[in-house]
Amino acid sequence: MTEISSLGEFGLISHLTDHIQTANSSTIKGIGDDAAGLEYKEKEVLVTTDLLLEGIHFDLTYVALKLLGYKAAVTGFSDIYAMNGQPKQLTVSVGVSKRFSVEDLDELYLGIEYACERYGVDIVGGDTSSSLTGLCISITCIGAADKDKIVYRNRAKETDLICVSGDLGSAYMGLQLLEREKAVHQGETDFTPDFAGKEYLLERQLRPEARKDIIDILAKNGIVPTSMIDVSDGLASELLHICKQSEAGCVIYEERIPIDYQTAMMAEQFNMNLTTVALNGGDDYELLFTVPLSLHEKIQELDGIHLIGHITDVDEGANLITRDGTHIPLIAQGWTKIVDEDEENVE
């Protein structure tokens, strides 16, 4: 265990980043100056940023720092894919309290670096700082897209088909499972929970992937979606973003929402409504997109893409049609977790 203070700021930066290489032709200058230098020429530059705070976005009781780093990077990549782009560079800022050692930061960076390697992304900058409490991570991801291929949220048209990749709700059930084990084993310092048969749910929560493969499949088939978004806050919330920005309505069918077997089993065990889990569970990092009706047959042939409904006139609103034919309006959810704090005492 090496105390961070033993290295000092510049020693720490050097320790964490000296070995980092860059590989993309768009990276001209990486870590080590006032700013990174990039060259995008005729491509459009995409920029997205995420803030991850301990106790709000992650719980280090059951999340290993390496996996946290991996997930932090992947969530950034996912936003770039959701524009039909390719992530190219990443900056990583980290604030850490005295509770963390140099080895802890090594683990975090290992996960980030591994994700970057897998997805072909260069780490080009960042910031390190001490914090009064806990761990704070800020990620900015920069990507490239052909101007005529960029997909926004606001161009879904009436009759367009609504598609989603993978399955939904599994990451949320993974979180429920981890929270339950944490509660059950409260106070125990060393326990081995039995997650047999639930590995998929844990993997979806702890080690999500961004859907580069879906972007590649669409490109290979010459398909440019009319709108796209990644599912980080839940299907309902993301669909409402598309509808609002496209000034459209939508209909999705309960029976068509893709749900994995383990998700269904866990929801039953936890006595939760499976459709609610799939609609509102976050952290899926699947791609939700719309394509013109004319692509109906082509889309159905593609593996891992599910047709779940269609875009309607804005006056019809955004609705789920249940198995028994009932129309239920979709409702958005975002974070609402505002935590109490002693106003006099920030520590």
Added chain:
Amino acid sequence: MTEISSLGEFGLISHLTDHIQTANSSTIKGIGDDAAGLEYKEKEVLVTTDLLLEGIHFDLTYVALKLLGYKAAVTGFSDIYAMNGQPKQLTVSVGVSKRFSVEDLDELYLGIEYACERYGVDIVGGDTSSSLTGLCISITCIGAADKDKIVYRNRAKETDLICVSGDLGSAYMGLQLLEREKAVHQGETDFTPDFAGKEYLLERQLRPEARKDIIDILAKNGIVPTSMIDVSDGLASELLHICKQSEAGCVIYEERIPIDYQTAMMAEQFNMNLTTVALNGGDDYELLFTVPLSLHEKIQELDGIHLIGHITDVDEGANLITRDGTHIPLIAQGWTKIVDEDEENVE
């Protein structure tokens, strides 16, 4: 006082950003999608990021949120100018605890927006989140530079002249002044400290400006520095960065370090060594750069730029020559403030 939770995540984002317009031709898509879209064509894209944490980088006892927002944005711009570029876009991520109201965030954004307006920068994205404690701000600034005009830290050559803009140490003395007043009035809820005659120090600490004017003057005179960095951690530390990356040494003269009258007065009052203050005081946001010896006369004619020494062979090290001719090796300083935290209790 409006509680943030009363708006919800999407309501808050909408409240803070709906009115934000973009003005730069390089901004294709601003706030409202998975990522911002930018177009830089033949220009190089510069990216820099900063993390600002309450209790580490700022103290809200004496820093108004509007000024904090202004300073956070300006520090990002400063990094882009230090590459000889022009800042164009900014993303702003904010984590807030329950202690903050919607009106508090309005103040913070007002300061950020005012800085952006003054410097011609578009706000194009960000993230908002709740936090367990305090305020956390992450800023990413994106800028443009002509490829052949970009200035790195690593191209200073022996005999190059070392120049610095403005004056040094004043922001640090402003901080000392604020800290003293805070200590003196501890426990009082309403006090009006007497800052008469020290306004400059406070302004330098609380409302710094980035030296766009210096970049413009250099361009107008056809001067491209051989190396450049902005002075955020103190002159000594920044000079050592240039020397290390350029594999060079340097000599600077104590008597040439530009120091304001108020800084000198306060240092005397506080019984501090003035040169130490100027060498190691942070937050100056001046530009430190080197130019070829042949520009000696030209540089001396420019207002607000001071010639403080020259680059030497690497074997000579980095030295300050005092008024009495003594050589003193320069020493780097970074943050070392690692704060104690109860390991069991992150709140």
